[in-house]
Amino acid sequence: MAEKPKVGCARPTGGLVGQAEPGRPKDETQSVKEVRKMIQVGKAAPDFVAPAYCKGEFTAVKLSEHLGKWVVLCFYPGDFTFV
């Protein structure tokens, strides 16, 4: 398991694993090019760590800690929605 976050009033956030934070280019003359790569089947799933609620506990989940198992990752628009 990824490290369990402390429960406090702040909302815990996660992020991608193994990727540098996007920053300003070192050289002012360097242009910032936004490259958005769509996910591809047959390619590695981006690793991430995310805060989670699971069976009464606040915890954290790191995708790469589930290597060796099949994983279904589902995104949805929001809690308490109707579909």
Next chain:
Amino acid sequence: MSVDSVFVHKMWNDKELSKMVEGGVPFPMLSDGGGKVGTAYGIYDEDAGVENRGRFIIDPEGVIQAYEVLTPPVGRHVAESLRQIQAFQLVRESKGTEATPSGWKPGKLTLKPGPDLVGRVWEVWSVDMESD
């Protein structure tokens, strides 16, 4: 995973989902405030500030084998996701020697791709097997 906080996940599970599923949700409900993970997976809607209905099947090597993305108003069909997982598991167990044709479900005919099958799928597979 959604942009909601783990606190909202807890309330949704405890107050509503546990009334639909005995014992509540048995797997982790992940929080992606800000949509960083959703952006990496290409399903975060920046204008709406929410994630679309993206579903990814990831194999034991961490490779994405399948995904499906729907806009919010239409729900998924869980049985189809399970069927796809069963098909990918079969292909993996056969070390790629077997493939599952359109309409395959457990117990149905698989194909063994190779020179002998070229031009002869019609002999072993028919259109009515797609939807039976």
